[in-house]
Amino acid sequence: MVSIKDVARDAGVSPQTVSNCINNPDIVKPATRELVAASIKRLKYTPNASARRLRMQRSNTIAIGIAPTSRSQVYDRLLHALVTEADARNIRVTLYKTDSHQDEIRQFAALSAQGDVDAFILTDTAHGDPRINWLNEHRQTFVLFGRPWGLDDMYDPSVPWVDVDGRHGIADMAQYLILHGRKHIGFIGWPGLSGTGNDRRMGWQDVMLGARMATEDELDTLSDTAEDEIFSAQIACTRLLERRPDIDAIICVSDTIATGARLALAAGSGDDGIAVSGFDDTATAESMGLNSIAQPLTESARELMRIIQERLDAGPDLQNGVDDCHVLLPPKIIIR
Amino acid sequence: MVSIKDVARDAGVSPQTVSNCINNPDIVKPATRELVAASIKRLKYTPNASARRLRMQRSNTIAIGIAPTSRSQVYDRLLHALVTEADARNIRVTLYKTDSHQDEIRQFAALSAQGDVDAFILTDTAHGDPRINWLNEHRQTFVLFGRPWGLDDMYDPSVPWVDVDGRHGIADMAQYLILHGRKHIGFIGWPGLSGTGNDRRMGWQDVMLGARMATEDELDTLSDTAEDEIFSAQIACTRLLERRPDIDAIICVSDTIATGARLALAAGSGDDGIAVSGFDDTATAESMGLNSIAQPLTESARELMRIIQERLDAGPDLQNGVDDCHVLLPPKIIIR
DNA sequence: CTGTTAGCGCATTCAT
DNA sequence: ATGAATGCGCTAACAG
Numbered sequence: 001m002v003s004i005k006d007v008a009r010d011a012g013v014s015p016q017t018v019s020n021c022i023n024n025p026d027i028v029k030p031a032t033r034e035l036v037a038a039s040i041k042r043l044k045y046t047p048n049a050s051a052r053r054l055r056m057q058r059s060n061t062i063a064i065g066i067a068p069t070s071r072s073q074v075y076d077r078l079l080h081a082l083v084t085e086a087d088a089r090n091i092r093v094t095l096y097k098t099d100s101h102q103d104e105i106r107q108f109a110a111l112s113a114q115g116d117v118d119a120f121i122l123t124d125t126a127h128g129d130p131r132i133n134w135l136n137e138h139r140q141t142f143v144l145f146g147r148p149w150g151l152d153d154m155y156d157p158s159v160p161w162v163d164v165d166g167r168h169g170i171a172d173m174a175q176y177l178i179l180h181g182r183k184h185i186g187f188i189g190w191p192g193l194s195g196t197g198n199d200r201r202m203g204w205q206d207v208m209l210g211a212r213m214a215t216e217d218e219l220d221t222l223s224d225t226a227e228d229e230i231f232s233a234q235i236a237c238t239r240l241l242e243r244r245p246d247i248d249a250i251i252c253v254s255d256t257i258a259t260g261a262r263l264a265l266a267a268g269s270g271d272d273g274i275a276v277s278g279f280d281d282t283a284t285a286e287s288m289g290l291n292s293i294a295q296p297l298t299e300s301a302r303e304l305m306r307i308i309q310e311r312l313d314a315g316p317d318l319q320n321g322v323d324d325c326h327v328l329l330p331p332k333i334i335i336r
Numbered sequence: 337m338v339s340i341k342d343v344a345r346d347a348g349v350s351p352q353t354v355s356n357c358i359n360n361p362d363i364v365k366p367a368t369r370e371l372v373a374a375s376i377k378r379l380k381y382t383p384n385a386s387a388r389r390l391r392m393q394r395s396n397t398i399a400i401g402i403a404p405t406s407r408s409q410v411y412d413r414l415l416h417a418l419v420t421e422a423d424a425r426n427i428r429v430t431l432y433k434t435d436s437h438q439d440e441i442r443q444f445a446a447l448s449a450q451g452d453v454d455a456f457i458l459t460d461t462a463h464g465d466p467r468i469n470w471l472n473e474h475r476q477t478f479v480l481f482g483r484p485w486g487l488d489d490m491y492d493p494s495v496p497w498v499d500v501d502g503r504h505g506i507a508d509m510a511q512y513l514i515l516h517g518r519k520h521i522g523f524i525g526w527p528g529l530s531g532t533g534n535d536r537r538m539g540w541q542d543v544m545l546g547a548r549m550a551t552e553d554e555l556d557t558l559s560d561t562a563e564d565e566i567f568s569a570q571i572a573c574t575r576l577l578e579r580r581p582d583i584d585a586i587i588c589v590s591d592t593i594a595t596g597a598r599l600a601l602a603a604g605s606g607d608d609g610i611a612v613s614g615f616d617d618t619a620t621a622e623s624m625g626l627n628s629i630a631q632p633l634t635e636s637a638r639e640l641m642r643i644i645q646e647r648l649d650a651g652p653d654l655q656n657g658v659d660d661c662h663v664l665l666p667p668k669i670i671i672r
Numbered sequence: 673c674t675g676t677t678a679g680c681g682c683a684t685t686c687a688t
Numbered sequence: 689a690t691g692a693a694t695g696c697g698c699t700a701a702c703a704g
Contacts, residue, residue, distance in 0.1 A: 001393075001451075001681095003680090003681055003682085004681065004682065004683095005681080013690075013691085014690065014691045014692080015681090015682080015683095015691090016682095016683075016684090016690075016691065016692085017689085017690060017691080019682065019683055019684090020683090020689095020690085023682095023683075024683095027689075027690095028689070028690080029689060029690085032689080032690085044449070046446070046449035046450050047450065047681080047682075048390070048450065048451050048680085048681050048682075049450040049451055049452045050386050050389040050390040050395065050451055050680085050681080050682095051390050051680070051681030051682045051683095051696090052681080052682055052683080053386040053682095053696095054384070054386040054387050054390050054680090054681080054682075054696050054697065054698090055681080055682045055683050055684085055695085055696055056682085056683075056696085057337075057696070059385075059386065061430075066412065066415050066416045066419055067412075067416065068413070068416050069412075069413065069416075069619070070412035070413070075412055076402065076403075076405075076406035076411055076412065077404070077405065077406070079402050079431060080402045080403065080404050080405075080433060083402055083431045083432065083433045084433050084435075087432075087433060087443075092430050092452060093430060093431045094397075094428050094429060094430045094431070095415060095419045095429045095430070095431065096419065096423075097416060097419045097420050097423060099420075107423075110382070113380070113382035114382050114383065114384065114385040115337075115384050115385055115386055115697095116385045116428060227623075229619070229620070229623035229624075230595070230620065230623065230624060231623055231624055231625075232623070259566070263599055266603065267602070267603050283405070283565070284565070284566065287563075287565035287566065287567050287568070288565075288566060288567055289567075337697095339696090339697055339698085340697065340698065340699095341697080349674075349675085350674065350675045350676075351675090351697090351698080351699090352674075352675065352676080352698095352699075352700095353673090353674060353675075355698070355699055355700095356673095356674085356699090359699075363673070363674095364673070364674085365673060365674090368673085368674085383697080383698075384696085384697050384698070386696085386697080386698095387680090387696070387697030387698040387699090388697080388698055388699080389680095389698095390680050390681065390682090390696090390697080390698075391679085391680055391697080391698045391699050391700085392680085392698085392699075393680070451681095
């Protein structure tokens, strides 16, 4: 294990100069800088992370939870985007398990007390989420991926978030379909009052009413709901078409539901020409030739990291509100 | 930030005694031990991980890669199992990106040089994998999840692995189906020569021949292949049934393919009574009511961690072969 | 059984 | 512009 001292000896300078060459290159004479650089390269020196962390009192590490059973089809991709963005900033990403909110808070406590982590990224936040309170009370840096739908003030600067504008994405898709001659566009959403699901339905509704493709009353007959699984979606789609045989396009709240819809259609009249679109641009959507809406995960990861870094650099003084800490990103419609 | 000194002062002992209470409780008098324990609790002391890591020259952290687009449906669950098992051993799990083998090796180099990580877990290893050579040459501890199919000697002690016995699982499923009166069991696999895919097909073949449910020649007409997507699987299934209308059960190499098969059957004759089984016991399989084969991910994670820890504890001296470092775990058939 | 000393590798004072 | 000292928090080796 080669340390800063070895480099210093090799280059004939003091350890501090080597340190400066790495962290503050400007204040060292170019000649010595190159000398040191050569030694670093020759000895394959890399600063020891633990020592640096101990000295700096900062872990350069963020944490994100992993649930027993992943809810999202895009979680892998989010993780990859996050790791990529973190890597570019020389930050590590560690996982912690989230078996329950209670368990997750235990993890917060352990990871922050041990100085293992500088910040947390939370997903699937719900109304009255105890995690948010805990983190704020313990002055831990964090960002949500996904809006905190139930919160009184969604733009509270003490609860930063990054999210994808599903409503906008669905609206874009509806616009596109209308532009390409579709007249009767149905919608299959999730049952219940999911913030995300409701937001996406609004996108469809916005366009249908705005373009006068449907009246308020008609919206109910033009839409249906299904659990997020293929089978349930098939049934919903069949039901929808029985009610409205004039439908020439169906927008679905997820790729899974879109898959079910497409299969219901195929089982029915064969080549029906009905356009089906989903959400998340998963491998399934691609292989089934479905339209879909792609979340900008790379940009999301970039924004998440930006907010975290700004908050960390701002120090523990509550510099809230100075940064742009509520970011809504537009997704991209994928036409196949 | 409360340190070991604060606890020592509070308890009226030396820092070393506090350290002993935590790491070597046996050598400290019970009375003082409780005294210290009380102080620790009162001050909410937690040892600083970076300091300990620096002192111990060990990171207590393992790394696992995350690919841009996840190949496996069970990766999330593997990660969760791994984090859970690591957590129990007070070990952290960090992610690194694996855009290519070359990139992955760069990550190995960076993470190990910085002392960020003690060991790596590799997935999707293929013949002549350069990563394995690099890790062995640089004396890095690692374990594969999944057998290194192409390797000359799969039981080389310098290449430890943990894997799930897909052949065995598929064979169990075939046995079960025969036991329940199925006579003509088809198989849909992946095209090409995937080690995993071929292994699973062997499980089916073993039982079919062993139970004299098919002759060697028949195996080809009883099986087909499809890419790992619903659409391709539908076509393969249809083709298979045209060739062999007598089939009363289909075993598929994955849940995705099983889904396609089930849909092809539904589109055909309605309630056909044909049993369809997949692999991985994903949410899709459950929602479609498919039989499936569940990988023992918790046990896999446990074995992976065991091997890593044994190797780390053995020190850098090549203690290879002393531990049981090639583990094949039986999966569980799920009947619905 | 407990306290003292020392050092893991680094970066931030302060001198020069 | 560079070097010498100091300490981040912890534990291993010794001394008592």
